[in-house]
Amino acid sequence: MNLFTDIRALVIVSLEAMTSEGLLPEGLDFRNVAVEPPRDAAHGDMATNAAMVLAKPAKMKPRDIADALAQKLVADDRVELAEVAGPGFLNLRLSSALWRGVVIETLNKGTAFGRSAMGQGTKVNVEYVSANPTGPLHVGHTRGAVFGDALAGLLDYAGYDVTREYYINDGGAQVDVLARSVYLRYLEAHGQEVAFPDGTYPGDYLIDVGQALKKKVGDAYVGKAEDVWLQDIREFATEAMMDLIRADLKALNVTMDVFYSEKSLYGTGRIEAAIGELDAKGLIYEGTLEPPKGKLPEDWEAREQTLFKSTDHGDDVDRPVKKSDGSWTYFAPDIAYHYDKVDRGFDHLIDVFGADHGGYVKRMKAAVSALSDGKVSIDIKLCQLVKLFKNGEPFKMSKRAGTFVTLRDVVEQVGPDVTRFVMLTRKNDAPLDFDFSKVLEQSKDNPVFYVQYAHARVNSILRKAAEAGVAVDDASLVGADLQLLSHEAELGVAKKLAEWPRLVEIAARTNEPHRVAFYLYELASDFHSLYHLGKNTPELRALQESDATTSQAKIALARAVAVVISAGLGILGVTPVEEMR
RNA sequence: GCACCCGUAGCUCAGCUGGAUAGAGUACCUGACUACGAAUCAGGGGGUCAGAGGUUCGAAUCCUCUCGGGUGCACCA
Numbered sequence: 147m148n149l150f151t152d153i154r155a156l157v158i159v160s161l162e163a164m165t166s167e168g169l170l171p172e173g174l175d176f177r178n179v180a181v182e183p184p185r186d187a188a189h190g191d192m193a194t195n196a197a198m199v200l201a202k203p204a205k206m207k208p209r210d211i212a213d214a215l216a217q218k219l220v221a222d223d224r225v226e227l228a229e230v231a232g233p234g235f236l237n238l239r240l241s242s243a244l245w246r247g248v249v250i251e252t253l254n255k256g257t258a259f260g261r262s263a264m265g266q267g268t269k270v271n272v273e274y275v276s277a278n279p280t281g282p283l284h285v286g287h288t289r290g291a292v293f294g295d296a297l298a299g300l301l302d303y304a305g306y307d308v309t310r311e312y313y314i315n316d317g318g319a320q321v322d323v324l325a326r327s328v329y330l331r332y333l334e335a336h337g338q339e340v341a342f343p344d345g346t347y348p349g350d351y352l353i354d355v356g357q358a359l360k361k362k363v364g365d366a367y368v369g370k371a372e373d374v375w376l377q378d379i380r381e382f383a384t385e386a387m388m389d390l391i392r393a394d395l396k397a398l399n400v401t402m403d404v405f406y407s408e409k410s411l412y413g414t415g416r417i418e419a420a421i422g423e424l425d426a427k428g429l430i431y432e433g434t435l436e437p438p439k440g441k442l443p444e445d446w447e448a449r450e451q452t453l454f455k456s457t458d459h460g461d462d463v464d465r466p467v468k469k470s471d472g473s474w475t476y477f478a479p480d481i482a483y484h485y486d487k488v489d490r491g492f493d494h495l496i497d498v499f500g501a502d503h504g505g506y507v508k509r510m511k512a513a514v515s516a517l518s519d520g521k522v523s524i525d526i527k528l529c530q531l532v533k534l535f536k537n538g539e540p541f542k543m544s545k546r547a548g549t550f551v552t553l554r555d556v557v558e559q560v561g562p563d564v565t566r567f568v569m570l571t572r573k574n575d576a577p578l579d580f581d582f583s584k585v586l587e588q589s590k591d592n593p594v595f596y597v598q599y600a601h602a603r604v605n606s607i608l609r610k611a612a613e614a615g616v617a618v619d620d621a622s623l624v625g626a627d628l629q630l631l632s633h634e635a636e637l638g639v640a641k642k643l644a645e646w647p648r649l650v651e652i653a654a655r656t657n658e659p660h661r662v663a664f665y666l667y668e669l670a671s672d673f674h675s676l677y678h679l680g681k682n683t684p685e686l687r688a689l690q691e692s693d694a695t696t697s698q699a700k701i702a703l704a705r706a707v708a709v710v711i712s713a714g715l716g717i718l719g720v721t722p723v724e725e726m727r
Numbered sequence: 728g729c730a731c732c733c734g735u736a737g738c739u740c741a742g743c744u745g746g747a748u749a750g751a752g753u754a755c756c757u758g759a760c761u762a763c764g765a766a767u768c769a770g771g772g773g774g775u776c777a778g779a780g781g782u783u784c785g786a787a788u789c790c791u792c793u794c795g796g797g798u799g800c801a802c803c804a
Contacts, residue, residue: 178744185747195746198784208784232747233784278804318804408804435801439728449802462730462800469802476804504731505799528732530797572740575732577797579739592766593752599766607763614763652743664741667751678768681759689763697763704763726766 147251148262148647149244150192153224154181157194160218169214171204183645190227190237191641197234208234245640246628252643252706253624257713260646264654265306271487272298274498275395275402276313279387280324282351283394283553286500289578290529291553292569292719294498295400296659297527299717304654309492310403313483316384317408318476323347324387325379329367331356332379336368349550355386384409397557398565399719406486411479420482420517421454421467429455429516435463454481459512480506481513488518495524496657501575504528527657529574535581551582560585563720567594570663570718593667594720597711600670601722603677604708607688611701616694623705626698633686635676636703642672646710650717659718666714673707 157179164170179200184193197212204211209230216228216236227239252259274294277287295310302308315321327347330340335357342348359367359382367375388405395402411417424430433453437446452468454477467478487495495514499506507526514524534541534551541551556565568585571593572578585592608618617623631637646665653661680687688700712722 180744180746182743182746185742185749189747193746198746201784235747237747315804320804438800446801451802466801471802473802475802480804501732501798503799507731528798530732576740577733595766596752599764603764603767610763649743655744660741661743664751667741671751674767675769677763678759678765681762681768684762687763701763726764 147248147259148651149240149248149644150181150183150648153192153238153240154179154194156219156222156224157181157196157215160215161196161200163218164214170200170206170211174200174203176200183641184235184237187638189231189235190229191240192238194236194238195234197230197236201234212236242632242637245637245644246631248640248644249628249631249703249706250624252709253620253702256620256709257716259709260303260650260713262304262647262651262654264304264651265301267305267307268493269309269491270301270306270494270496271309271311271490271492272301272496272498273311273313274298275391275400276315277391278315278320279384279391280320280347281349281387282390285532285534285551285553285556285580288398288553288556288565289532289569290498290500291395291398291400292566293527293529293574293659295398296566296570296662296718297496297498297657299719300650300654300659300662301657303713303717304650306494306654310401312402312405314384314388314405314407314409317412317479321380321384322376324383325376326372328352328355328359328379328383328386329372329375332359332367335360336365351390352383355383358382358386394553394557397554397562399562406483408479408483411482411486416486417474417478417482420485421452421478423485424454424481424513424516427516429458430467431455433464435466454509454513454516456509456512456516459515461508461512465509477509480510481517484510484514484524485517488514488522492522495522497524497526499526499528501528501530525657527574530577532569532578532580535579536583541582556582563598564592564594566718567597567663567720568592570660573658573660593663595726596674597666597670597715598723599726600673601708601711601715602724602726603673604704604711605724607701607704611689611697614689614691614697616689616697616701618698618701618705620705623698623702626702627695628699628702630696630699631703635679635686636700639669639672639676639703639707642669643706643710646714662714662717666711669707669710669714673704 158176161170161176161179165172165174179194179196181192181194184190196215197208200211201208212230212234216230219225219228219238224241224244225238226241229237231237272294275287275291277283283291298308298310323346327342330342330346331352334340359379362382421430431453432450434448434450435453449470451466451470453464454467456465457463465477466475467481469475484495497510510526511524514522564585568580569578611618631640649661649665653659676686688697688704690696690700715722
C-alpha cells in the first residue's frame with residue numbers, strides 16, 4: 147500500500163470525470179500530475195500540482211481547474227479538506243482514519259510493509275566489489291561492497307528479481323604477479339632469503355599462502371624455472387585469495403549469489419563468440435586509433451588493431467579488443483562477461499565501480515547496448531573514493547608504512563553494522579570522509595546509534611508494558627482501538643510511516659539506497675520527539691497506568707515504528723538491536 | 728586538451744521524475760532527568776544554493792558558458 151499512489155489515482159479518476167463532464171478538454175496528458183508530501187506540514191497532508199500542470203494545455207486558469215478538482219476530491223471519504231493555495235497547488239487534508247490504517251497495516255504485514263511490486267519481477271543483475279584476487283579487500287572496496295549489497299537489498303524489496311554477483315579478475319597479468327609473489331613466499335617458507343622487487347606484492351598476507359603451498363607440494367618447485375610452476379601457483383594463489391576475500395565479505399555480511407571467473411571465459415570460445423556477435427553486427431574492424439588529444443604519451447605510436455566501433459553506441463572513441471600482438475585486451479573478456487549476463491536473461495544490469503573506473507562507463511554501456519540490440523539496459527554506479535581520517539587528520543594508506551587499512555581492520559574494530567550504515571549516509575557519487583577515530587568512538591555523532599536507539603527504545607517500552615500486564619504481541623496490538631490515537635504528534639508519526647512505501651519506490655527507482663538511511667534517521671527523530679513530549683504531556687506516554695486499552699493503542703504506534711526501522715535496516719544489511727549496551 | 732563526477736549554513740551533508748518561506752547533523756548560545764532509557768528532547772542565531780546567461784506559471788534541480796575541486800584518458804587490469 148502506498149497512500150500517495152492511492153490518492154494520485156483518486157486525482158486522476160477525478161480529472162477523467164471532469165473531462166467527461168466537459169470541465170476539461172479531451173486528450174490531456176496526466177503523466178506529470180503528482181501527489182507529494184508538502185514541504186510544510188501546515189499546508190496539509192498531501193499536495194497536488196494538477197492544476198498548474200494542466201493549466202497551459204487546457205488553456206484554463208489554474209485556479210479554475212483547482213476549484214473544480216477540489217469539489218470532486220472532497221466527495222471521497224478519505225479527503226477531508228481540499229484547498230487551493232499559492233500559484234495553484236491543491237492542498238489536501240486526509241482523514242485521520244487513513245493514518246491509523248497505516249499503523250494497522252504495518253503491524254499486519256510486519257517488515258513486508260513497504261515492499262513494492264514496482265519491479266514486477268524484472269531480472270536485475272547487480273555486480274559489485276569485483277576486486278582483483280590479489281589481496282585482502284581494503285577500505286576502498288568496503289564502500290562498493292556496502293553500496294552494492296544495499297542496492298541489491300533495496301531492489302529486492304521493491305519487487306525485482308535480484309542476482310548479486312562478483313566478477314573475479316583472475317585472467318590477467320596481475321595474477322602472474324600474484325603467483326610470482328607467492329613463489330617468493332614459498333621460497334621463504336623453505337628458509338631462503340628473498341627480496342621483493344618492484345612489480346611484486348610484498349604484503350604479509352601471502353606468507354601463509356607460501357607456507358600452505360610448501361605443505362602441498364613440498365620442495366617440488368624450489369629452484370625450478372617459472373614455466374614449471376607458474377600455472378599451478380596461479381590457481382593455488384587465486385583460490386587462496388578468493389577464500390580471503392569471501393571471508394572479508396562475510397565479515398561485512400555481504401553474500402554473493404554468483405562468483406564469476408574471468409578465466410572461465412578463456413579457451414572456451416566465449417570471448418570469440420561475444421566478439422563474433424559484435425562482428426556480425428558490423429561493429430568490429432581493423433583500424434588505427436587517433437592519438438589522444440592533448441599531451442601525447444611518450445611511447446605512442448600508430449598501430450593497427452582490432453577495434454570495437456563503440457562510437458556507434460555513444461562512446462567517444464572506438465576501443466581496442468585485441469593488443470598489437472593479437473591477444474585479447476582486458477576489455478574483450480569484459481564484453482564476453484556482459485554478453486553472458488545478457489544471455490542469462492537479465493532485463494537490467496547494474497555495475498558498481500570505483501570512481502577511478504569512470505573511464506569505462508561509456509564503453510561498457512556501448513557493449514551492452516550493441517550486444518542486446520538495446521534491449522537490456524545497464525546502469526553503472528560509481529562510488530567515489532573514501533578519504534580516511536584519524537582524529538580529524540588525513541590518513542594516508544601505505545603498504546610500506548604499515549598503515550594499509552583493510553576491510554577487516556575496519557569491521558573488526560567497528561563492527562559490520564556501523565561500517566555499513568556510515569558508508570550509506572552519503573550519496574554514492576559524493577566523496578566520503580571516513581574518520582576512523584570518530585567511528586571507533588561510537589559517539590552520538592554517529593547516526594546509526596541514533597536509529598538503533600529508537601528501535602531499542604521501542605523494545606524497552608514493550609518490555610515495560612509487558613511487565614505491567616499489557617498484551618504487546620503484534621496480534622493483540624492489531625486489535626487495539628486506534629481511535630485513541632488522536633494527538634497531532636501521534637498522527638504525525640503515523641504519517642511518517644505512510645511515507646515509507648513511497649520512499650522505497652523512489653530510492654529503488656533512483657538506485658540510491660542512502661535515501662533509506664536518511665529516512666530512517668528522520669523516522670527515529672520523529673519518534674524520539676514524540677517520546678519526549680510524553681515527559682510534559684502524560685497522556686502522550688505509551689504506557690498509561692491503569693488503562694491497558696489506551697496503552698495498547700500507543701504501543702501499537704511505537705511498535706509500528708520499530709517494524710519500519712527494522713525493515714529499513716534490513717535493506718541496508720544492518721541488524722536492529724533490541725537494547726543498547 | 729577531452730570525458731565523467733562534485734561545488735548548498737563555520738564544518739559534514741540531505742534536498743523526491745522542476746513546486747510553496749532551501750533542510751538536518753555538528754559547532755556555538757539558552758533550557759529539560761523524583762520521569763515509558765538524557766546515546767534523548769525543546770528553542771535561538773547562522774545562506775549570493777560557486778558565478779553568469781537561458782528554458783517556464785515556477786529552477787539548488789533542466790540547457791549553455793565561466794571559475795574551482797576530484798577521477799580517468801591507446802598495445803595495464
